[in-house]
Amino acid sequence: MRTLDYDIVIVGSGAGGGTVAKELAPLCQKGMRIALLEWGGRFNDHDNTRSEVEMAQKYYFESGGVQNSGQEMTFALAKAVGGSTTVYTGTSLVLPDEILEKKWAVPGLTSVDLKPRFQKYLKENNVHLLDKSLINENNQLFYNACNKLGFKPSQFPVNVKNCQGLGTCNLGCAVHAKQGTHVVQIPSAEKQGVEVVSFCRVDKIEENCVRATVLPPEHGLEASPWPCGEYSIRTKKIILCAGAIHTPALLLKSFGSFHHALGKYFTCHPALILVAQHDREINNTFGHPKSYYCEDFMHSHGVLLETCMYFPFTLAKNLVGFGPDVDDLMSHFNHLQMILVLIMDHARKENGITIDRQGNPIIHYKFNSQDIAAFIKGIRESARIFFAAGAKRIHAPACKSFFIEARQAAQLDQLINQEEFKLGKMSIASAHLMGGCRMGENPQEAITDSWGRVNGKKDLYVADASLFPNSSGVNPYLTVMALADRVAEAVIHDYRKGL
Amino acid sequence: MFLKGKRLVQFEAIQAILLPRFAVMDSDGINRSRNLLNNFLASKALSVLLKIALFLHIIDGISFFYGLHCFRHLPPHKQKAVMSFLFNSPIPLLRKGFWGINTLAKMGVYGQTELYADIGYKVKIQGAAK
Numbered sequence: 112m113r114t115l116d117y118d119i120v121i122v123g124s125g126a127g128g129g130t131v132a133k134e135l136a137p138l139c140q141k142g143m144r145i146a147l148l149e150w151g152g153r154f155n156d157h158d159n160t161r162s163e164v165e166m167a168q169k170y171y172f173e174s175g176g177v178q179n180s181g182q183e184m185t186f187a188l189a190k191a192v193g194g195s196t197t198v199y200t201g202t203s204l205v206l207p208d209e210i211l212e213k214k215w216a217v218p219g220l221t222s223v224d225l226k227p228r229f230q231k232y233l234k235e236n237n238v239h240l241l242d243k244s245l246i247n248e249n250n251q252l253f254y255n256a257c258n259k260l261g262f263k264p265s266q267f268p269v270n271v272k273n274c275q276g277l278g279t280c281n282l283g284c285a286v287h288a289k290q291g292t293h294v295v296q297i298p299s300a301e302k303q304g305v306e307v308v309s310f311c312r313v314d315k316i317e318e319n320c321v322r323a324t325v326l327p328p329e330h331g332l333e334a335s336p337w338p339c340g341e342y343s344i345r346t347k348k349i350i351l352c353a354g355a356i357h358t359p360a361l362l363l364k365s366f367g368s369f370h371h372a373l374g375k376y377f378t379c380h381p382a383l384i385l386v387a388q389h390d391r392e393i394n395n396t397f398g399h400p401k402s403y404y405c406e407d408f409m410h411s412h413g414v415l416l417e418t419c420m421y422f423p424f425t426l427a428k429n430l431v432g433f434g435p436d437v438d439d440l441m442s443h444f445n446h447l448q449m450i451l452v453l454i455m456d457h458a459r460k461e462n463g464i465t466i467d468r469q470g471n472p473i474i475h476y477k478f479n480s481q482d483i484a485a486f487i488k489g490i491r492e493s494a495r496i497f498f499a500a501g502a503k504r505i506h507a508p509a510c511k512s513f514f515i516e517a518r519q520a521a522q523l524d525q526l527i528n529q530e531e532f533k534l535g536k537m538s539i540a541s542a543h544l545m546g547g548c549r550m551g552e553n554p555q556e557a558i559t560d561s562w563g564r565v566n567g568k569k570d571l572y573v574a575d576a577s578l579f580p581n582s583s584g585v586n587p588y589l590t591v592m593a594l595a596d597r598v599a600e601a602v603i604h605d606y607r608k609g610l
Numbered sequence: 611m612f613l614k615g616k617r618l619v620q621f622e623a624i625q626a627i628l629l630p631r632f633a634v635m636d637s638d639g640i641n642r643s644r645n646l647l648n649n650f651l652a653s654k655a656l657s658v659l660l661k662i663a664l665f666l667h668i669i670d671g672i673s674f675f676y677g678l679h680c681f682r683h684l685p686p687h688k689q690k691a692v693m694s695f696l697f698n699s700p701i702p703l704l705r706k707g708f709w710g711i712n713t714l715a716k717m718g719v720y721g722q723t724e725l726y727a728d729i730g731y732k733v734k735i736q737g738a739a740k
Contacts, residue, residue, distance in 0.1 A: 423720040
């Protein structure tokens with residue numbers, strides 16, 4: 112085992128780790144040594160073939176097939192330098208004040224404090240509204256239909272630069288147009304002296320020590336700068352940014368269940384993909400896949416509708432059924448319109464992360480009647496949007512038949528119902544993983560304080576989505592960055608104070 | 611290699627019922643399906659592979675009740691009936707097992723990039739005009 116010495120070790124390089132690395136990087140000029148450890152590899156442009164199954168295997172934990180213990184939902188989380196910021200669509204929404212103040216209600220965490228941090232990353236990541244001329248027909252149909260029905264669709268701000276509209280954002284951008292941490296914050300941190308160590312899996316943490324293993328490179332990616340083998344890294348500060356599954360799991364593996372809330376209160380915006388078939392060909396795969404959302408049912412039913420466009424296998428997997436109907440629908444890919452239904456789940460103690468005997472994470476998640484009612488509402492309203500957009504038929508989960516034809520549009524409430532919503536039958540997926548190390552100012556209830564300092568553990572911080580005390584209601588990455596910015600500030604403050 | 615021998619024969623009999631497109635694929639398409647699936651399954655934990663193997667046995671067991679034969683020797687309408695039973699089963703574990711097999715079957719077929727043109731999935735070429 113090799114032994115190394117650093118001042119700061121950051122575990123994970125996604126929205127949290129990349130941000131913390133960049134914010135702390137100026138310390139390198141003062142002679143401090145900072146290492147950013149990432150389990151996954153570093154992707155260059157030539158590493159991305161845009162082939163669905165191949166890229167899923169390269170980018171995602173278990174090819175995107177991580178499941179909860181009940182096997183009712185899959186979780187998409189990336190393993191790469193840049194973490195999940197490599198595979199999101201780049202939609203960039205600020206945490207709504209209402210959620211911050213009412214649903215989170217963390218003392219000391221105010222919109223006044225967060226606003227300038229959000230502004231910083233909105234600018235740094237080139238967040239803007241795409242020009243309308245770049246929005247494709249799949250998105251436009253949703254927008255027009257929402258307006259026709261009297262809903263109020265909004266356009267997603269996105270963080271792209273020189274986007275070629277390849278439409279394969281969720282397979283990692285082949286031209287690195289998305290301004291994730293692998294494009295913006297990590298290169299900046301590296302320039303200032305932060306060492307990025309890819310293929311470095313952190314096995315355990317101890318007080319002022321990180322035990323890690325550098326693995327051989329996978330998938331033809333470049334090897335880690337450190338030789339393969341086991342490492343013991345002595346460090347003054349450790350910042351965990353491994354995400355809402357692996358950060359709680361690492362804490363549990365390292366220290367046991369030292370707090371009753373550790374790993375608990377996990378939320379994830381569970382989602383379903385819905386699809387409609389039009390009579391004519393539509394432009395659905397060229398251009399940014401996610402341009403609009405509709406939050407008309409957020410407050411009343413806790414459900415958000417978004418445009419989306421996925422790839423052939425992902426779509427096929429999400430079709431509830433088998434036989435000729437599946438092949439028939441799939442054969443008309445260039446006639447298809449898609450909507451993503453996301454439910455705004457609430458933090459519940461029974462949903463969370465535990466570990467098995469080997470220390471691997473196990474995700475526990477149970478749907479309650481409120482979640483299922485939200486799904487049903489989302490499916491029904493999406494169906495209305497599809498038909499208002501001119502679809503000739505739709506495929507809706509929670510319906511007895513595979514297709515609902517346009518002539519049946521008046522019977523949607525009867526056709527789509529709770530009795531047909533059977534868990535294990537449909538492909539529920541999640542990409543917004545949050546909670547498990549909830550922050551707060553009451554050490555009895557929270558794992559960290561509102562600055563990410565782990566209660567009762569010296570020199571240990573958390574700076575990722577596991578800090579969220581409840582779901583964010585929006586894509587979490589910008590909120591993770593704003594919180595990570597605070598954590599970096601706390602680390603610097605503690606250094607200055609000699610803490 | 612997980613899908614080989616009798617297990618492969620049984621799985622492909624299931625795959626052909628789940629996706630009729632598979633039944634009419636040429637040998638290149640069938641080989642691509644096998645490669646995709648075996649490559650995917652190669653990285654799976656032994657416990658996952660055991661679950662899949664067990665569920666394939668369960669399908670054969672249920673098939674016996676439907677026609678005194680294992681799945682691949684049942685007539686197509688009975689094969690479809692077995693799949694429908696699992697798909698709509700009141701027992702969540704059977705539904706989940708079916709979901710897993712159905713997902714693998716779909717990966718083998720719709721994970722093939724060679725199929726994109728046939729189904730109308732258009733891939734924008736890098737560097738092409740906006």
